[in-house]
Amino acid sequence: xxxxxxxVLQLETERxxxxxxxxxxxxxxxxxxxxxxxxVRALFPEGKPIFVDLTKVSVVDSVGIGTFVSVWASARRSxxxxxxxxxxxxxxxxxxxxxxxxxxxxxxxxx
Numbered sequence: 001x002x003x004x005x006x007x008v009l010q011l012e013t014e015r016x017x018x019x020x021x022x023x024x025x026x027x028x029x030x031x032x033x034x035x036x037x038x039x040v041r042a043l044f045p046e047g048k049p050i051f052v053d054l055t056k057v058s059v060v061d062s063v064g065i066g067t068f069v070s071v072w073a074s075a076r077r078s079x080x081x082x083x084x085x086x087x088x089x090x091x092x093x094x095x096x097x098x099x100x101x102x103x104x105x106x107x108x109x110x111x
Contacts, residue, residue, distance in 0.1 A: 008032040011039050019049045021085075025056040028064035036064075040071050040082070049081040054091050065098060072104060 009032035014021040020043050028036055043050050060068070068084070075082035084104045087095065095101040 009035055011035065013039070013043070015046075015048075019051055020046060021051045021053055023053045023056070027059040027061075028057060028067065029059060029061040030063040033063050033067040037067050037071055041074060044075060044078045044080045047080065049083070050075065052082065052084045053086050054084055055086040055088065057088070057091060060091060060094055065094070065100070068104065069100070 007026065009024065009026040009028060012023040012025075014023060022040055022043070024036070026032065040050060040052065072082050082104075084091075084095075092101070095104060
């Protein structure tokens, strides 16, 4: 499959007894923000903590960051815990630069 045929973002939801993990692969950018937002917000009513696994995310643009903030704020208003986990170096640095690291509860690279 060529790069042009690969979806911009792929999401896989793993439901565990005490939490839900959303595994993301690809890019959270202007072309994929809506898919990310709809998929994660749909999990709020389940009432379990949601962990967004960013291990395989290669790019997050400004629209992606805005989406993360919006979804995180909606989760908080809904009483749902939402954390971003398994940040690669690039995403970790982006969260640090934008001062969102503490807000999102992201972990250190490779943790």
